[in-house]
Amino acid sequence: MVLLRWPLERERREAAAAEGRPRLLLVEEGESVPVEEDVLEDWIRVPAGEEDVAVRVEVLRRRARATQQNVPELDRDGVLRFGGGWVSLPPVEARLMASLIERFGAVVRRDHLSDAGWPEGAPGRNALDVHVLRLRRRIAPLALVIKTVRSRGYLLEAETDSEASDNGQVHVRKA
Amino acid sequence: MVLLRWPLERERREAAAAEGRPRLLLVEEGESVPVEEDVLEDWIRVPAGEEDVAVRVEVLRRRARATQQNVPELDRDGVLRFGGGWVSLPPVEARLMASLIERFGAVVRRDHLSDAGWPEGAPGRNALDVHVLRLRRRIAPLALVIKTVRSRGYLLEAETDSEASDNGQVHVRKA
DNA sequence: GCAACTGTTTCGCAGCCGTGAACTCACCTG
DNA sequence: CAGGTGAGTTCACGGCTGCGAAACAGTTGC
Numbered sequence: 001m002v003l004l005r006w007p008l009e010r011e012r013r014e015a016a017a018a019e020g021r022p023r024l025l026l027v028e029e030g031e032s033v034p035v036e037e038d039v040l041e042d043w044i045r046v047p048a049g050e051e052d053v054a055v056r057v058e059v060l061r062r063r064a065r066a067t068q069q070n071v072p073e074l075d076r077d078g079v080l081r082f083g084g085g086w087v088s089l090p091p092v093e094a095r096l097m098a099s100l101i102e103r104f105g106a107v108v109r110r111d112h113l114s115d116a117g118w119p120e121g122a123p124g125r126n127a128l129d130v131h132v133l134r135l136r137r138r139i140a141p142l143a144l145v146i147k148t149v150r151s152r153g154y155l156l157e158a159e160t161d162s163e164a165s166d167n168g169q170v171h172v173r174k175a
Numbered sequence: 176m177v178l179l180r181w182p183l184e185r186e187r188r189e190a191a192a193a194e195g196r197p198r199l200l201l202v203e204e205g206e207s208v209p210v211e212e213d214v215l216e217d218w219i220r221v222p223a224g225e226e227d228v229a230v231r232v233e234v235l236r237r238r239a240r241a242t243q244q245n246v247p248e249l250d251r252d253g254v255l256r257f258g259g260g261w262v263s264l265p266p267v268e269a270r271l272m273a274s275l276i277e278r279f280g281a282v283v284r285r286d287h288l289s290d291a292g293w294p295e296g297a298p299g300r301n302a303l304d305v306h307v308l309r310l311r312r313r314i315a316p317l318a319l320v321i322k323t324v325r326s327r328g329y330l331l332e333a334e335t336d337s338e339a340s341d342n343g344q345v346h347v348r349k350a
Numbered sequence: 351g352c353a354a355c356t357g358t359t360t361c362g363c364a365g366c367c368g369t370g371a372a373c374t375c376a377c378c379t380g
Numbered sequence: 381c382a383g384g385t386g387a388g389t390t391c392a393c394g395g396c397t398g399c400g401a402a403a404c405a406g407t408t409g410c
Contacts, residue, residue: 018251033230037237039214045227052220055208062212090355107252107263124358129399131356149263150365151398152252265366298368304388305368325376325387 001057001064006043007031017041019112020103022060024053039063070158071104072144082142083158092117093135100146100156109153176232176239181218182206192216195243197235199228214238245333246279247319257317257333267292268310275321275331284328 006025025043072082078094099116143159181200200218247257253269274291318334
């Protein structure tokens with residue numbers, strides 16, 4: 001949840017929106033309000049009562065939670081569970097996966113993933129690609145797929161039926 | 176759209192909620208606010224500025240239209256969602272699509288689209304046509320169609336049943 | 351020392367975008 | 381109704397860029 005001043009902290013709003021995090025704009029006196037359809041954004045004029053702010057924050061929280069259902073789980077030991085199965089992930093891939101899970105079903109930008117995977121600063125330019133490739137292979141048995149959205153980032157989702165049957169065909173041909 | 180006083184008009188709120196109509200609660204001074212997750216409900220404390228009320232009403236209108244008319248959604252990462260599926264759109268096509276969605280079901284003029292797609296000025300005259308063609312093919316799997324209105328512009332809408340059966344025939348022939 | 355993890359290099363393909371040109375189609379006009 | 385005109389469709393191509401994938405090498409832990 002992000003609380004931010006409007007229009008002072010315009011960039012923080014953009015960042016939160018890009019990451020899909022719920023946000024409440026505290027609108028300064030005399031300023032006008034942006035018209036935003038996103039259900040994870042709301043606003044309130046300051047000064048405002050504690051209670052009013054609390055209500056808006058709570059509603060945003062619930063909406064955010066409502067959109068997160070049937071999401072894979074990743075525990076602290078790097079064990080990823082989904083649909084009854086599990087695999088273990090090495091450190092770097094676990095951090096990448098945590099990022100993808102946070103925005104399950106939506107695009108995560110490359111730079112965001114890069115920050116998540118290497119908090120101390122990214123190594124080579126292609127390291128991310130390689131790790132995504134390895135991650136893909138590791139999570140395939142759980143029927144999870146990472147889709148590429150060119151020049152934007154990656155997106156984690158459950159394998160669709162047609163994809164599953166594709167795998168079947170590939171197996172047949174390989175066999 | 177229902178504007179009602181809270182908590183005076185409690186029944187009107189219930190009725191509107193039951194019918195799925197968007198509603199704005201005008202909360203009387205000193206009264207507390209209900210926590211409601213429904214995206215078609217919002218509230219504001221009175222007295223409030225005309226503008227603030229207008230913004231909340233406008234947002235509710237848009238959400239109502241989006242949920243009831245089943246308008247496709249385009250997120251910031253160029254992912255277009257409709258009817259359970261999604262496709263990703265490259266930058267130019269995403270901007271065109273945003274324009275078409277804004278006027279979903281209505282005609283968008285060619286010059287308007289051109290401005291939307293190329294804010295810095297359009298390239299060749301043919302560029303728009305080609306991108307509309309590519310857009311058409313890309314969104315076909317989502318059962319969305321772009322219709323041409325000769326010498327007027329283009330129009331985005333959901334595929335009708337008869338159009339869908341046409342596709343079926345094409346599939347049969349390909350198989 | 352073996353196995354798992356990690357990073358780099360390199361090559362190739364596929365997607366994006368604009369252009370030119372051939373083609374279809376609706377509509378108008380003589 | 382034949383022919384012309386202009387609008388829109390479709391295809392093929394070239395330049396560019398981003399990502400995929402394999403192969404290799406260095407590191408760490410058991």
